[in-house]
Amino acid sequence: MSRPPITSASITFLGTASAQPSSTRNHSSLALRLGGDVWLFDCGEATQHQLQRSTVKLGKVEKIFITHTHGDHIFGLIPVLASRLNGAGGTVDDADDPRHQVDHQMPPLEIYGPYGTRAYVRSGLLYTHTLLSAPYVVHELRTPSDPPSGDNISLPLHSAELPSGRDILQSEDQPLWTDIYKDAVVSVSAAPIFHSVPCVGYVVTEAPVPGKIDPKQYAPELKRTGAPMTLMRQLQQGESVQLPDGTILHGPPRRPGRKIVILGDTYDASPIIPLAKDADILIHEATNAHLPDVDSHTKATDTYESVEERANSRGHSTPQVAGAFATRTRARKLLLNHFSARYPGDDDCNEWSKKVMDAIKSLAATEYEGEIVCARDFMTIDCKLPILD
Amino acid sequence: MSRPPITSASITFLGTASAQPSSTRNHSSLALRLGGDVWLFDCGEATQHQLQRSTVKLGKVEKIFITHTHGDHIFGLIPVLASRLNGAGGTVDDADDPRHQVDHQMPPLEIYGPYGTRAYVRSGLLYTHTLLSAPYVVHELRTPSDPPSGDNISLPLHSAELPSGRDILQSEDQPLWTDIYKDAVVSVSAAPIFHSVPCVGYVVTEAPVPGKIDPKQYAPELKRTGAPMTLMRQLQQGESVQLPDGTILHGPPRRPGRKIVILGDTYDASPIIPLAKDADILIHEATNAHLPDVDSHTKATDTYESVEERANSRGHSTPQVAGAFATRTRARKLLLNHFSARYPGDDDCNEWSKKVMDAIKSLAATEYEGEIVCARDFMTIDCKLPILD
Numbered sequence: 001m002s003r004p005p006i007t008s009a010s011i012t013f014l015g016t017a018s019a020q021p022s023s024t025r026n027h028s029s030l031a032l033r034l035g036g037d038v039w040l041f042d043c044g045e046a047t048q049h050q051l052q053r054s055t056v057k058l059g060k061v062e063k064i065f066i067t068h069t070h071g072d073h074i075f076g077l078i079p080v081l082a083s084r085l086n087g088a089g090g091t092v093d094d095a096d097d098p099r100h101q102v103d104h105q106m107p108p109l110e111i112y113g114p115y116g117t118r119a120y121v122r123s124g125l126l127y128t129h130t131l132l133s134a135p136y137v138v139h140e141l142r143t144p145s146d147p148p149s150g151d152n153i154s155l156p157l158h159s160a161e162l163p164s165g166r167d168i169l170q171s172e173d174q175p176l177w178t179d180i181y182k183d184a185v186v187s188v189s190a191a192p193i194f195h196s197v198p199c200v201g202y203v204v205t206e207a208p209v210p211g212k213i214d215p216k217q218y219a220p221e222l223k224r225t226g227a228p229m230t231l232m233r234q235l236q237q238g239e240s241v242q243l244p245d246g247t248i249l250h251g252p253p254r255r256p257g258r259k260i261v262i263l264g265d266t267y268d269a270s271p272i273i274p275l276a277k278d279a280d281i282l283i284h285e286a287t288n289a290h291l292p293d294v295d296s297h298t299k300a301t302d303t304y305e306s307v308e309e310r311a312n313s314r315g316h317s318t319p320q321v322a323g324a325f326a327t328r329t330r331a332r333k334l335l336l337n338h339f340s341a342r343y344p345g346d347d348d349c350n351e352w353s354k355k356v357m358d359a360i361k362s363l364a365a366t367e368y369e370g371e372i373v374c375a376r377d378f379m380t381i382d383c384k385l386p387i388l389d
Numbered sequence: 390m391s392r393p394p395i396t397s398a399s400i401t402f403l404g405t406a407s408a409q410p411s412s413t414r415n416h417s418s419l420a421l422r423l424g425g426d427v428w429l430f431d432c433g434e435a436t437q438h439q440l441q442r443s444t445v446k447l448g449k450v451e452k453i454f455i456t457h458t459h460g461d462h463i464f465g466l467i468p469v470l471a472s473r474l475n476g477a478g479g480t481v482d483d484a485d486d487p488r489h490q491v492d493h494q495m496p497p498l499e500i501y502g503p504y505g506t507r508a509y510v511r512s513g514l515l516y517t518h519t520l521l522s523a524p525y526v527v528h529e530l531r532t533p534s535d536p537p538s539g540d541n542i543s544l545p546l547h548s549a550e551l552p553s554g555r556d557i558l559q560s561e562d563q564p565l566w567t568d569i570y571k572d573a574v575v576s577v578s579a580a581p582i583f584h585s586v587p588c589v590g591y592v593v594t595e596a597p598v599p600g601k602i603d604p605k606q607y608a609p610e611l612k613r614t615g616a617p618m619t620l621m622r623q624l625q626q627g628e629s630v631q632l633p634d635g636t637i638l639h640g641p642p643r644r645p646g647r648k649i650v651i652l653g654d655t656y657d658a659s660p661i662i663p664l665a666k667d668a669d670i671l672i673h674e675a676t677n678a679h680l681p682d683v684d685s686h687t688k689a690t691d692t693y694e695s696v697e698e699r700a701n702s703r704g705h706s707t708p709q710v711a712g713a714f715a716t717r718t719r720a721r722k723l724l725l726n727h728f729s730a731r732y733p734g735d736d737d738c739n740e741w742s743k744k745v746m747d748a749i750k751s752l753a754a755t756e757y758e759g760e761i762v763c764a765r766d767f768m769t770i771d772c773k774l775p776i777l778d
Contacts, residue, residue, distance in 0.1 A: 020472055021438055045468045046435040049410055071517045075468050079434045082460050083409055120516035123542075127509035128460045129586045153512075154543045197518045 003185040006034050006206055009258055009383040011281070011335075014040075014050040016345055016375045018265075018287045018316070018338045019072055021046070024345035024353075025377055027072040028338060030283070031056040032204065032260065034186060039063045040080070041202065041262045047076035048083050054378055058084055063181070065188070066113030067264025068199035069120055077111070078124040085109060085132040085160065102160045106134035112180060112190075113138065114198045115146040118165060119153035125160075132160035139166045141177050141190055141200055176275060186257075191272035196315035199264040201272040203279070206257025209385060210236050213252050221249060258383050261331070265338065267312045269325055281383055282331035283375075285338035286360060287316035294359045297342065319360050323367030332386065334368055336360060337375040345376045392574040395423050395595055398647055398772040400670070400724075403429075403439040405734055405764045407654075407676045407705070407727045408461055410435070413734035413742075414766055416461040417727060419672070420445040421593065421649065423575060428452045429469070430591065430651045436465035437472050443767055447473055452570070454577070455502030456653020457588035458509055466500070467513040474498060474521040474549065491549045495523035501569060501579075502527065503587045504535040507554060508542035514549075521549035528555045530566050530579055530589055565664060575646075580661035585704035588653040590661040592668070595646025598774060599625050602641050610638060647772050650720070654727065656701045658714055670772055671720035672764075674727035675749060676705035683748045686731065708749050712756030721775065723757055725749060726764040734765045 010033050015026035027044020031054070038060040040047070051058045061084055066074055111117060118138040125132070138161070142148060149167050157163060171178050177200075181188040185207050193201045213236045222229055225243040234241050235251035242248050261279040263269050269276075269284070276282065288311035289295075290304045308318045319336060326334040339345070343360070347353040357374040364372050373381065399422045404415035416433020420443070427449040429436070440447045450473055455463055500506060507527040514521070527550070531537060538556050546552060560567050566589075570577040575595050582590045602625045611618055614632040623630050624640035631637050650668040652658050658665075658673070665671065677700035679693045697707045708725060715723040728734070732749070736742040746763040753761050762770065 021441070023441065026438075045465065046438055049415075049435055049438075052410070052412065069517050071468060071471050071519055074517060075464075076434070079460060079464050116516050120513070123512035123516065124509070127505050127512070128458050128463060130460055 003037075003183045004035060005185055005209070006258070009034050009206075009260075010380050011260070011283070011383060012054055012056050012380045013337070013375045013377055014047055014054060014056070015042075015044050016337055016339060016377055017072070017341055018285070020341045022341045022344065025339065025341070026050050027076065028067075029073075029076065030262070030337075030375075031061075032262075036060060037062055039065065039204075041065045042067055042073040042264070043075075043077040043080055044072045045075035045079075048080050050377065051080075055380075061109070062107070063110045063112070065200075065202050065262075066111065066117050067201070067262075068114055068195060068197055069116050070197060070265070073264065074113075074117075074120065078121060078128070078130070081109065081111075081121065081125070081132065081136060082130050085134045085136060102132060103134050108135040108137040108162050110181075111136060111138045112188075113140060114200055115140050115142055116152060116198075118151050122151070122153055122155055122158055122161060125158045126155055132158070135160050135162050137162040137165045139168055139180065141168050141180065141192075143170065143192055143198060144175075146198075174274060175271060178275075189275050191275055193263055193266040193269040193272055194315070195265045195267065199266060199315075201261065201263040201266070201269055201276070203272070203275040204258075204260045204262070206259070208238075208254035209257045210238055211252030211255050218249055221247065258385055260383055261329070265315055267315050267317055267321070273329055276329045276331075279329060279331045280386060281333050281335060281381065282326050282329065283335045283337050284322035284325055285317050286319040286322045286336040286364065286374075287311060287314075287338055287340055289319055289340075289343070289360050289363055291356065291359050291363075294356055295342070319364035320367050323364035323372070326364075326368040326370060331368075331370060333371045333373065334364060335373050335375050335381065336364060339374075347374070347376060392426075392572045393424060394574055394598075395647070398423050398595075398649075399769050400649070400672070400772060401443055401445050401769045402726070402764045402766055403436055403443060403445070404431075404433050405726055405728060405766055406461070406730055407674070409730045411730045411733065414728065414730070415439050416465065417456075418462075418465065419651070419726075419764075420450075421651075425449060426451050428454065428593075430454045431456055431462040431653070432464075432466040432469050433461045434464035434468075437469050439766065440469075444769075450498070451496070452499045452501070454589075454591050454651075455500065455506050456590070456651075457503055457584060457586055458505050459586060459654070462653065463502075463506070463509065467510060467517070467519070470498065470500075470510070470514070470521065470525060471519050474523045474525060491521060492523050497524040497526040497551050499570075500525060500527045501577075501591075502529060503589055504529050504531055505541060505587075507540045511540070511542055511544055511547055511550060514547045515544055521547070524549050524551050526551040526554045528557055528569065530557050530569065530581075532559065532581055532587060533564075535587075563663060564660060567664075578664050580664055582652055582655040582658040582661055583704070584654045584656065588655060588704075590650065590652040590655070590658055590665070592661070592664040593647075593649045593651070595648070597627075597643035598646045599627055600641030600644050607638055610636065647774055649772055650718070654704055656704050656706055656710070659717075662718055665718045665720075668718060668720045669775060670722050670724060670770065671715050671718065672724045672726050673711035673714055674706050675708040675711045675725040675753065676700060676703075676727055676729055678708055678729075678732070678749050678752055680745065680748050680752075683745055684731070708753035709756050712753035712761070715753075715757040715759060720757075720759060722760045722762065723753060724762050724764050724770065725753060728763075736763070736765060 017025035
């Protein structure tokens with residue numbers, strides 16, 4: 001597939017709550033927009049509803065990455081699949097129902113997730129008699145304790161499920177899944193992170209982009225030798241060109257593209273460190289926080305340590321854990337996400353909610369000096385290339 | 390179980406859309422409130438979100454009846470189960486996680502649905518590692534073409550699933566499921582209705598209620614014989630009492646209680662007629678309508694007949710079909726439900742939506758002379774006993 005260079009990249013949070021939805025936060029899901037393409041990360045219940053309310057187009061979703069199969073991250077997956085792949089079926093009244101046959105000319109919707117994702121989707125589709133008009137495929141990220149192949153399900157493939165779903169094993173030399181997806185412009189790698197069930201962190205890396213070019217450095221040479229000015233385009237891409245007089249000009253070296261790290265639920269994400277270093281954006285959960293001066297429900301006996309210990313025992317992090325991880329991996333920006341339902345998400349218009357989110361941000365700031373943002377449903381964050389010196 | 394007499398009964402629509410949600414209609418679900426108890430009928434995606442936005446309390450849900458296992462009627466079931474039965478688990482920070490053991494002292498949440506409901510719930514819970522702190526049980530309504538026992542799933546029971554889920558076969562003399570639930574005050578029966586997949590209609594019947602008592606008829610007799618006036622209470626219940634002088638007084642005969650008929654998706658509900666006659670409220674789908682003067686998307690070549698034929702071929706009804714069924718079963722009130730996503734549900738505040746719903750109501754009125762109401766999300770309908778003459 002030829003993908004155009006990434007002119008714009010952004011993240012839209014579709015759900016930022018842990019466990020249960022609230023009136024201001026839905027279950028986990030976020031959309032990464034790379035140009036016109038949309039990749040979803042997690043798909044909690046009502047993700048399609050949130051998409052309808054956002055500017056992200058369901059019809060543009062081409063890949064879905066699941067961090068783990070807990071319900072608050074996956075209950076919306078089959079509904080999204082049904083709406084995305086039914087096309088007209090079932091809703092438009094004036095066509096033959098297209099769901100009765102799968103159009104195998106269509107590129108499949110690709111789903112990535114841990115072992116069990118395939119079984120969840122297949123059983124859910126089959127027991128609900130769901131017909132799809134376009135294919136899907138599930139690639140599973142297997143850990144050494146998972147079986148290397150097989151789906152843990154006795155049901156046959158759904159008529160729309162491609163048998164080409166890969167069972168992706170970890171690299172032989174390290175416990176990572178390297179380049180689970182890769183094209184000329186972008187690649188995705190992944191690693192297990194520690195949670196109460198098998199959980200994955202994803203790293204989206206843009207291929208190196210052109211360096212900063214100074215035309216004054218090249219234009220006189222091109223003019224001097226009568227070479228066409230269109231060579232500038234090749235130089236700008238970092239290539240070397242030979243001029244009519246034999247001189248070789250080298251374009252400026254390419255520089256690293258964007259790196260975005262999207263973690264699932266975790267109490268310790270350290271296994272992903274080899275992939276996660278120097279991210280432009282790190283998205284880390286911060287389910288639990290100790291806010292004695294802000295949250296009146298804080299137990300008198302609780303301390304920062306006891307809240308962290310309890311969060312940890314349930315597989316979750318505090319803002320301080322997230323901050324420390326951002327520092328350790330030298331992230332340029334930290335987005336806190338996946339908040340307990342007790343912390344509302346309307347801090348753009350509610351003073352008290354802003355106070356809570358500011359307090360959470362301050363906790364993370366005790367461990368991290370970079371920019372920190374607390375995610376909110378429907379918040380969009382631009383992923384910019386770092387500015388060149 | 391001793392259930393108090395039904396002092397109030399009401400229906401709250403939680404979702405009134407077919408197939409896909411819209412900004413004004415969610416997927417199918419409605420709550421029947423009998424006093425303080427809540428029974429859900431269907432559980433489309435985001436039913437728990439709709440409950441949060443309504444006055445119906447999730448914590449009061451004790452039974453869930455599924456009409457059929459299409460996603461728009463069942464995708465929200467496991468999330469509702471998880472939120473309803475997790476109790477504090479996962480959301481309250483200051484308790485041992487109660488989800489690690491099931492409290493078998495709690496009465497189970499009871500789910501009724503067609504064959505496949507049990508497999509859907511069990512697989513969904515297991516593949517998502519969902520822990521529940523209270524038990525649930527699934528009773529399946531089997532048709533002669535379903536296996537009489539077995540769950541069509543090789544997975545073991547979930548730790549919270551009771552093995553006492555019944556496989557309810559149809560009555561020997563007629564293709565109905567009679568008294569699938571019954572206590573002293575209310576009973577539920579069911580019948581298959583025609584749709585594109587196995588589908589059920591439910592009939593909720595209140596036990597006979599006291600007749601109208603005229604105290605003037607009894608009080609003088611009680612006084613005359615020196616009988617205690619408290620006997621009036623027994624008379625009011627329709628009982629007979631013997632007075633000190635041997636006279637026997639008969640209370641007024643009991644009269645039928647409320648009858649509420651809730652149908653799933655159907656193009657022909659006639660198999661349920663033996664149970665559905667003389668309902669106080671009939672809820673019938675009306676997915677497709679021909680609205681040439683109102684809906685600008687109406688195809689020029691379409692007619693009432695062609696729209697009905699298409700609806701029928703996809704297992705659905707027009708308002709006229711719903712009206713004809715209401716007439717045939719002598720329903721006292723017809724609630725139209727399950728509208729195509731093209732028909733918005735904000736007719737309480739939007740003139741155009743009101744025009745559409747009025748047009749749909751008019752179509753049903755060509756076949757039915759009683760009261761017709763077009764359902765809207767969050768609309769609550771009181772179910773009153775018919776007024777005595």
